[in-house]
Amino acid sequence: MSPINRRGFVTAAAGAAAAAVAVSPEAFAAGRPHGTAADGTESATDGDSLNYDDTTDFTNADKGFIAALTPGVVKNAAGKVVWDNDAYSFLKGDAPKTANKSLWRQSQLASKQGLYKVTDRIYQVRGLDLSNMTIVEGDTGIIVIDPLISAETAAAALKLYRDNRGDKKVTALIYTHPHADHFGGAFGVLPNGAGDVPVIAPDGFLDHAVSENVYAGTAMTRRASYMYGAQLPKSAAGQIGCGLGQTVSVGTVGLIAPTKSISATGQVETFDGVRIEFQMTPGTEAPAEMNFLFPDLRAVCMAENATHTMHNIITLRGAEVRDAREWSHYLNESIERFDGRVDVAFASHHWPTWGGAEITSLLTQQRDLYAYMHDQTLRMMNLGMTGAEIAEEITLPPALEGWANRGYYGSLSHNVKGIYQRYMGWFDANPAHLWEHPPVEESKRYVRAIGGRGATVARALQCVHEGDLRFAATLLNHVVFADPSYTRAKSELAKVYTRLGQATENAVWRNFYLAGAMELTEGVKPVSTSTSSPTMLMALTVDQLIDSVAIKINGPKAWDLKVVMDWSFPALGKIWHLTLQNGVLTYRSDAVADPSAGVTLTMTKPQLLSLLGGNGLGDIKVAGDVSLLQRMLAVVEKPDPNFAIVTP
Numbered sequence: 001m002s003p004i005n006r007r008g009f010v011t012a013a014a015g016a017a018a019a020a021v022a023v024s025p026e027a028f029a030a031g032r033p034h035g036t037a038a039d040g041t042e043s044a045t046d047g048d049s050l051n052y053d054d055t056t057d058f059t060n061a062d063k064g065f066i067a068a069l070t071p072g073v074v075k076n077a078a079g080k081v082v083w084d085n086d087a088y089s090f091l092k093g094d095a096p097k098t099a100n101k102s103l104w105r106q107s108q109l110a111s112k113q114g115l116y117k118v119t120d121r122i123y124q125v126r127g128l129d130l131s132n133m134t135i136v137e138g139d140t141g142i143i144v145i146d147p148l149i150s151a152e153t154a155a156a157a158l159k160l161y162r163d164n165r166g167d168k169k170v171t172a173l174i175y176t177h178p179h180a181d182h183f184g185g186a187f188g189v190l191p192n193g194a195g196d197v198p199v200i201a202p203d204g205f206l207d208h209a210v211s212e213n214v215y216a217g218t219a220m221t222r223r224a225s226y227m228y229g230a231q232l233p234k235s236a237a238g239q240i241g242c243g244l245g246q247t248v249s250v251g252t253v254g255l256i257a258p259t260k261s262i263s264a265t266g267q268v269e270t271f272d273g274v275r276i277e278f279q280m281t282p283g284t285e286a287p288a289e290m291n292f293l294f295p296d297l298r299a300v301c302m303a304e305n306a307t308h309t310m311h312n313i314i315t316l317r318g319a320e321v322r323d324a325r326e327w328s329h330y331l332n333e334s335i336e337r338f339d340g341r342v343d344v345a346f347a348s349h350h351w352p353t354w355g356g357a358e359i360t361s362l363l364t365q366q367r368d369l370y371a372y373m374h375d376q377t378l379r380m381m382n383l384g385m386t387g388a389e390i391a392e393e394i395t396l397p398p399a400l401e402g403w404a405n406r407g408y409y410g411s412l413s414h415n416v417k418g419i420y421q422r423y424m425g426w427f428d429a430n431p432a433h434l435w436e437h438p439p440v441e442e443s444k445r446y447v448r449a450i451g452g453r454g455a456t457v458a459r460a461l462q463c464v465h466e467g468d469l470r471f472a473a474t475l476l477n478h479v480v481f482a483d484p485s486y487t488r489a490k491s492e493l494a495k496v497y498t499r500l501g502q503a504t505e506n507a508v509w510r511n512f513y514l515a516g517a518m519e520l521t522e523g524v525k526p527v528s529t530s531t532s533s534p535t536m537l538m539a540l541t542v543d544q545l546i547d548s549v550a551i552k553i554n555g556p557k558a559w560d561l562k563v564v565m566d567w568s569f570p571a572l573g574k575i576w577h578l579t580l581q582n583g584v585l586t587y588r589s590d591a592v593a594d595p596s597a598g599v600t601l602t603m604t605k606p607q608l609l610s611l612l613g614g615n616g617l618g619d620i621k622v623a624g625d626v627s628l629l630q631r632m633l634a635v636v637e638k639p640d641p642n643f644a645i646v647t648p
Helices: 012-018 056-062 101-110 151-165 205-215 217-227 324-338 356-381 387-393 412-424 439-450 453-466 469-482 487-503 507-522 534-538 542-550 605-612 627-633
Strands: 065-067 073-075 081-084 114-119 122-126 133-137 142-145 170-174 199-202 260-262 268-271 274-280 290-294 299-301 344-346 562-569 574-581 584-590 599-602 621-624
Touching (some): 065 151, 101 507, 114 151, 114 344, 122 344, 133 151, 205 534, 205 542, 217 507, 290 324, 356 387, 356 412, 439 453, 439 469, 453 487, 487 507, 534 605, 542 605, 562 627
Parallel strands (some): 170 199, 299 344
Antiparallel strands (some): 122 133, 133 142, 268 274
C-alpha cells in the first residue's frame, strides 16, 4: 500500500520509497524535480525519457563556431581574474560518480566558449559569462544585445568579435530585461556612456533593475553566491555549472540607463538600418521583458523566455514570483506571431535552435511546461494540498520530459512552491505554522526534546545509514543552529550536503548544497561582486537614491528623531523635501523650497552619490543646521554583504 498524506492523497515519492524501488535515497534529494542516483544515473522514475544518443544539442552548440578566446580567461585592470572558462576543461568524457549524468551533459554544452555565427549578420559570444552577448551587424556598425554581467567580460567579448569581424562601432545597445547578467557589462560596450547611441529596453526596465539589484541587492547577491557557486572550486566534485550557464563573472557591474523604452507588442523600430519587431512579455522571466523579431533576417531573440532548461518561477537567490500562467500565454503568442517567419531562434543563454518546426516544437514544449506546472499546482491546491505536498506529489507527463525542459536551473519542486506562494503566500493555513519560533530558538527546543546534541547527531547518523539524507540534514541543521560551536554537527552536515548536492540534476540545488558545506567547514566567504557600484548607482533617479537610503534606516534608532530637510538639484530644476519621523524617511518633490526645512543641501547627483558613499559634504552647499543631516546619517545602517546562511 502506498503511504497516504494527512489529506488522504497518495504521495508518490513516499510510495516509491516504501515499495523499495531500486532507487538511491539521494534520488529524492531534489524534491522530485527529476530522480537521480548518487552515481549520476537516472532513477527508475524518469530515466527512460533521456536519450543520450541524441546529439542534436551538441551539433547546435557547435554550429557556426568562428573562434574562441585563448586562453579563456578575463582579468580586470589590476590583474585579478574575473572570468575563467578554462577552469571547466575537466568537463570531458563521461560523468564521474560525483556528478549527475544529465547535469554533466548540460554543463558540457553550456561551457562551450567563443564567437559563433547564428545567421546572416547575427553573431553570439558564448561562454564568456553567465549569459550570451549577441551582436547584429547594421549598416554602419553593430547592435549589441545584452552586454553580460561585467564590463571586463563584455569588453573581452566585443574584442573577440572585432578581432574576427572588424573594428565596428556600437550603434545601439539593447537590454532584453532588468537582470544584472543582461546589463551589468554596459560600460564594457560603451565605455563613455550612451552619448548619442540609443540604449533600448522594455518599459519599466529601470524601476525593476533598481528594486532587484539595489533595494534587495545585498541579500540577493549574498544568496546568489550560493546559487551560482562562484566561490566553489571548479571540479568534478565541486561546481560544474549552474544549468543556465557556468557561473557569474566577478568584475565591475554598471548600468547605462535606457534612452528609449519599448512599450507595445507589434512596435517596429529601425536601428542602424535593421528592422526590429517587438513582443512585450511582462511578468514572464522578469517583470519587464521582451522578445523581438528581425523580420528581414528571419531570426527571433527569445530573451530568457525560452532556453534549454526549465526556468525559475521563483529563483533561489530571491526575486518576485513569476507568473507561470502568463509565461505560457506569451509563449503561445510567440508561436502565433513568429510561426513561418523565422529560421532561427536564439536567446540570452544557451545555444540557438534552427528550423521552423524545431523552433515551434521548443516553444510548444516550454509553453506546455509552464502551463502544466501552473494548472496542476492550482488543481492540487484547491484540493487542500500545501506547496510542500504538491511539490512532493507532482510529476510531469512523459511528453514534457525532453532535454530542454529538464530541471537544470529551475526545478519542478521549488517552482511549484513558488506558484503556491504567488497565490497563497507563506502561510499554509495550519495554525501550528502561524507563530513558530525563529530558527535558533526552534532548534534549541528540537535538540532538547530529542535528548541533547549528541543524541540528535546520533539519530541523524542513523538516518544517513538508512538512506534518509533529507531528514538527516534537518536534524543536523537543528544541532548547528542550537549550538554552532559543536564542530561535529557541522562536519556531519557538510558531508550530507555534499552527498545531496553531488546527486542532484539541478545545478543551483547542487551549488546551494555544496556552498552550504563550504560555509560549514571553511566559514563565510566574502562576496566579491556588488550590484551597487558607482556606475550602477549613477543610473538611478534621485527618487530611487532616496529610496535606497530609506530602506537602510534603522527604525528603532530613529523612533524619536524628526528631521525635515530639502535636497535641491538646480540642474534638474527640482527640490526634494525629505522628512524623517517615526523611523520612516518619506519625501516629495517640486520646484519650491520648504520653509520648514531645517537644512537645505544644494548639489548635483554625483555630489549626492559621494555623500551617500561616505565621502562627506565636499563642495555641497549647506544652508541651515547641518547637524540634522548628521543625525539622519547616523541612523543609516550599512548592510552586511557576507551574512551567514547555514549557520546562525
